[in-house]
Amino acid sequence: xxxxxxxxxxxxxxxxxxxxxxxxxxxxxxxxxxxxxxxxxxxxxxxxxxxxxxxxxxxxxxxxxxxxxxxxxxxxxxxxxxxxxxxxxxxxxxxxxxxxxxxxxxxxxxxxxxxxxxxxxxxxxxxxxxxxxxxxxxxxxxxxxxxxxxxxxxxxxxxxxxxxxxxxxxxxxxxxxxxxxxxxxxxxxxxxxxxxxxxxxxxxxxxxxxxxxxxxxxxxxxxxxxxxxxxx
Numbered sequence: 001x002x003x004x005x006x007x008x009x010x011x012x013x014x015x016x017x018x019x020x021x022x023x024x025x026x027x028x029x030x031x032x033x034x035x036x037x038x039x040x041x042x043x044x045x046x047x048x049x050x051x052x053x054x055x056x057x058x059x060x061x062x063x064x065x066x067x068x069x070x071x072x073x074x075x076x077x078x079x080x081x082x083x084x085x086x087x088x089x090x091x092x093x094x095x096x097x098x099x100x101x102x103x104x105x106x107x108x109x110x111x112x113x114x115x116x117x118x119x120x121x122x123x124x125x126x127x128x129x130x131x132x133x134x135x136x137x138x139x140x141x142x143x144x145x146x147x148x149x150x151x152x153x154x155x156x157x158x159x160x161x162x163x164x165x166x167x168x169x170x171x172x173x174x175x176x177x178x179x180x181x182x183x184x185x186x187x188x189x190x191x192x193x194x195x196x197x198x199x200x201x202x203x204x205x206x207x208x209x210x211x212x213x214x215x216x217x218x219x220x221x222x223x224x225x226x227x228x229x230x231x232x
Contacts, residue, residue, distance in 0.1 A: 026056055027064040032138045034073050034084055035176055041086040045074070071169025087170075087177040089223045095167065095174040096219035100212055102164045103148060106155035107207045110199055119154040123196050126150045131189040137180050144187040145172060151195070175218075178225035186218040 033039040051061045065082055068074045074082045087095075110116050126147040133139040145168055152164040175183050185191075191214065198207040 022056060023060055023063055026054055026060060027067055029054065030064055030068060031073065031172075034068070035138050035141050035172060037176065037180065039084050041084050041173075041177070043084045045082045045084070068169070071172075072167075073169050073173055085173050087173045089226055091170070092174045092177060092219050092222050092226070095170045096215040098167055099148070099164070099171060100215040102160060102167070103151055103215075104208045104211050106152040106157070106160055106164075107195075107199065107211060108204050109155040109157055109160070110151075111202045111204045111207070113156065116199065116202065120196065120200050122154060123147070123150060123199065127189065127192055127196055130187070130192060134184075134189060137184065140187050141172065141175060141183065144175070144192075147192060174222065178222040178229070182221050182225045186221060 030039070039045070045065065047058050047061060047065075051058045054061065065074060069076065069082060073085055075085050076082050110119060113119065126143075130140065130143040130147050133143045148171075149161070149164060149168065152161045155161070175186065194210050195207065195214070198210055
């Protein structure tokens, strides 16, 4: 019995795997470069130069840049030229205030679950990943954001988790706005440890108070460093 020839559309779709992988690699490379400060805030991203440097087509690069713009890590001027986002002091306060509202709601909803004990190990694992990556700036930043994202996902509220994901790019920009020293302090494992402990205890009031202080302290540190840098 002879086999039917493969459908051409199927073969074409198989070819997209390499393209998708390349696109994701370029996206990750640019995100890491922005996070680490290799591409500093305000840096103009010239497509021709960047595509040559990365060894990719301008079309593939453009898709990655569009994604980063949607995340809030890039901004466009009146002529459509893209630059690494410069976060203002007011924006830092706003971003952390929104995160606090979302994560406080997630905390409350996890505490209200019929059996929250099943989600605690997942948060402990995410917390452990944060500890394992201390000292590696980009990896620690990714682990920090992954921990907070997982907190929202485990609430079981899909709209909440989607809303947090929508602000995650801005959160990344805000965390790195004052440089790595301030960011590393804010992302420290010990600063996050009480969140899981309070969740395990089901302490809604204590958890919400801690998250409010956690977020406001981080924002204040970033803004203070931004002000010092501006006056230097």
